[in-house]
Amino acid sequence: xxxxxxxxxxxxxxxxxxxxxxxxxxxxxxxxxxxxxxxxxxxxxxxxxxxxxxxxxxxxxxxxxxxxxxxxxxxxxxxxxxxxxxxxxxxxxxxxxxxxxxxxxxxxxxxxxxxxxxxxxxxxxxxxxxxxxxxxxxxxxxxxxxxxxxxxxxxxxxxxxxxxxxxxxxxxxxxxxxxxxxxxxxxxxxxxxxxxxxxxxxxxxxxxxxxxxxxxxxxxxxxxxxxxxxxxxxxxxxxxxxxxxxxxxxxxxxxxxxxxxxxxxxxxxxxxxxxxxxxxxxxxxxxxxxxxxxxxxxxxxxxxxxxxxxxxxxxxxxxxxxxxxxxxxxxxxxxxxxxxxxxxxxxxxxxxxxxxxxxxxxxxxxxxxxxxxxxxxxxxxxxxxxxxxxxxxxxxxxxxxxxxxxxxxxxxxxxxxxxxxx
Numbered sequence: 001x002x003x004x005x006x007x008x009x010x011x012x013x014x015x016x017x018x019x020x021x022x023x024x025x026x027x028x029x030x031x032x033x034x035x036x037x038x039x040x041x042x043x044x045x046x047x048x049x050x051x052x053x054x055x056x057x058x059x060x061x062x063x064x065x066x067x068x069x070x071x072x073x074x075x076x077x078x079x080x081x082x083x084x085x086x087x088x089x090x091x092x093x094x095x096x097x098x099x100x101x102x103x104x105x106x107x108x109x110x111x112x113x114x115x116x117x118x119x120x121x122x123x124x125x126x127x128x129x130x131x132x133x134x135x136x137x138x139x140x141x142x143x144x145x146x147x148x149x150x151x152x153x154x155x156x157x158x159x160x161x162x163x164x165x166x167x168x169x170x171x172x173x174x175x176x177x178x179x180x181x182x183x184x185x186x187x188x189x190x191x192x193x194x195x196x197x198x199x200x201x202x203x204x205x206x207x208x209x210x211x212x213x214x215x216x217x218x219x220x221x222x223x224x225x226x227x228x229x230x231x232x233x234x235x236x237x238x239x240x241x242x243x244x245x246x247x248x249x250x251x252x253x254x255x256x257x258x259x260x261x262x263x264x265x266x267x268x269x270x271x272x273x274x275x276x277x278x279x280x281x282x283x284x285x286x287x288x289x290x291x292x293x294x295x296x297x298x299x300x301x302x303x304x305x306x307x308x309x310x311x312x313x314x315x316x317x318x319x320x321x322x323x324x325x326x327x328x329x330x331x332x333x334x335x336x337x338x339x340x341x342x343x344x345x346x347x348x349x350x351x352x353x354x355x356x357x358x359x360x361x362x363x364x365x366x367x368x369x370x371x372x373x374x375x376x377x378x379x380x381x382x383x384x385x386x387x388x389x390x391x392x393x394x395x396x397x398x399x400x401x402x403x404x405x406x407x408x409x410x411x412x413x414x415x416x417x418x419x420x421x422x
Contacts, residue, residue, distance in 0.1 A: 002311045003259045004293065004304055008286035014075040021081045023277065025088035028095070033155040034319040035274055037103035038265045039086050042281070044202025045195070045261055046080035049073075052254055056247050068295060072255075072288045079281055086274070093210050094146065094219075097138050098153045100203050104131035105158055107199055109322035111192040112329075114314075119179050120189050120240055122342045124196065125329045127233045132326060133163035134226050136386070137370050140377040141219055143385040151387035157321040160387040162397045164333050166370035168345075168408030169229045170361045172353035175337040176232050178239040185242070188314045193240040194257045195317070200237055204230035218376070221369035248296045249307050255289040256308060264316035327393045334408055346411045358409060365405050374403035 026035060053073040057066050087096065108131060112124035139150035139160045150160055181189060207227035214220045245253070262282035269275040293304040304311070336345045336354055348354055362368050366375075377384050383400040392398045396407050406412075 001263065001313045003256065003263075003286055003289055003313070004311050006286055008290040009283060011071050011075070011287045011291055014284040014287050016078055016082075021078055022085050023082055024273065025086050026271065026274065028088055028091050032270050033099065033102060033153065033157060034106075035269065035271050036099040037106065037319050038269065038278075039083055039274070040100055040103050040202065041107065041195075041199055042261060042265060042278075043080060043083040044198045045258055046076050046083065047202055047205065048194075048198035049076040049254055049258060050080065051201075052250070056251060060247060062299070065295065065299060068291065069251075072291065075284055075288070079284065082277065086277075092146070093214065094138065094142050095148075095153060097206075097210075098135065098142065098150045100206060101131055101135035101138060102154045102158050103199065103319070104128075104203060105135060105326065106319050106322050107317070108196060109325045109329075110318060110320070111196060113322075113325055115189045115192050116186045117181060117189045120181065120192060123178050123236050123240060124192075125332060126335055126337070126342050127200070127236065128326065128329055129163035129333055130166070130169045130229060130233070131163075132330075133166050133169075133370075134229070136160050136162050136384075137166055137222060137226070137373050139387075140385045141222060141373050144373075144377055144380060145216070145219065149385070149387075154387075156387065159323055159326065159389060160385070161392050162404065163330065164335075164408040165403070165405055166226065166229065167362050167365060167368050167405050168336070168358075169232070170358060171232060171337050172357040173232075173235070175339060175354065176236045177340050178236045179340055181240055181242050183242060183244070187308065187310065190242070190253065191257050191260060191314070193237060194253065195261060197234060197237040197241070200230055200233040204234050218369060218372060222373055225369045245307075246300060246302075248292070248300050249302065252289070252292045252296055252304060252307050255285060255292045256311070258285040259289050260313050261317065263313060264318075267316040268318055323389055327390075330393050330397075333394055333397070336408060345408055348411060371403050371405055378402065 050073060053069050053076065057069045060066060105128065108124050108128040112121050112128060115121050115124070135158070142148050142150050154160070181193060204227060207223045207230060211220055211223040211227060214223055259282060262278050262285055266275055266278040266282060269278055296302045296304065334344045334346065335342050336348070337343070338348060338352060338354065365371050374384050378401055384403070386400065394407070396404055
């Protein structure tokens with residue numbers, strides 16, 4: 001489908017009444033886990049749309065262009081409010097967090113399997129193992145605090161076991177800035193960068209806002225710690241996007257990406273009522289896309305084909321189980337970053353900033369929440385909580401009676417050739 005060839009409503013026709021923005025929430029007992037993940041993804045996509053529009057409005061001087069941005073932004077805000085209220089009243093913050101991390105794992109894996117640019121794939125694989133580990137830490141917290149097993153919430157589609165230990169993920173900020181894609185990068189790679197940036201930014205914001213509201217100190221500290229890692233992920237992902245495009249070219253790409261994502265959701269959604277929301281939202285985004293193309297022509301004498309030469313949508317993004325792929329990537333669990341490159345921790349020099357930052361942030365591992373969660377789970381139950389389809393593919397991470405804080409952090413431990421194969 002080429003969205004530029006579709007008939008679009010006017011922007012004015014996309015506004016809705018306030019009662020229409022409060023849909024019936026999904027039933028947590030019956031909803032498919034990936035329906036929840038799609039809702040989180042599109043909620044984050046709308047947050048990104050609103051944030052971008054506000055930033056653009058602060059950097060352009062033409063009053064009419066600012067007014068045009070305000071028109072589209074109102075619908076984006078209405079879409080976000082509707083999506084936020086699909087979450088039911090009785091779902092806890094921790095239950096919702098499990099869905100956030102399942103989305104992070106399976107969306108990242110899907111994108112990594114499809115991108116052509118090596119630097120994009122490497123950035124996705126690096127963060128994939130970290131979000132995978134976050135899911136494991138939150139799941140152990142859930143078993144301790146709520147007596148609930150997270151495998152039920154993820155529908156047993158996504159394994160729950162250690163990835164790169166969260167304590168090993170804290171890196172010197174300058175090391176994690178990725179190399180940008182160029183103008184001629186494949187369309188899907190550009191869409192992947194925009195999509196994962198929005199998704200991880202939403203996760204970062206959610207954890208930043210929830211940190212102070214969790215009911216005990218350990219949970220508060222865990223949300224605080226993982227929110228800092230999500231900041232690293234957003235930094236790495238946003239750096240992938242081409243910084244040389246104009247504001248209006250970027251606006252056009254944002255609207256195109258939204259159209260593509262809503263179309264993808266509609267193609268893959270199993271819940272008829274929620275599929276109708278995706279279809280309605282797609283029509284609303286068509287209005288924004290066509291208007292963005294008109295603004296590009298009016299203000300920059302540009303054409304949408306100069307930005308998106310082949311505007312036919314790629315195959316839809318599909319959220320599904322990615323267990324074999326994640327297991328294959330786990331063999332890179334020793335990787336970290338240096339000078340915007342992804343390298344094994346064993347290749348670092350003693351004076352590299354990774355170690356200085358690790359010493360500052362995580363010097364006393366007993367005080368680090370991501371480690372303490374597993375330590376306390378082992379102390380209480382005699383083992384950590386996991387959902388595994390087979391033994392962990394990394395031998396150092398197979399033990400369930402002690403949390404490993406050396407993998408990805410200590411260059412003295414065995415390297416890849418010592419690991420078992422997935």
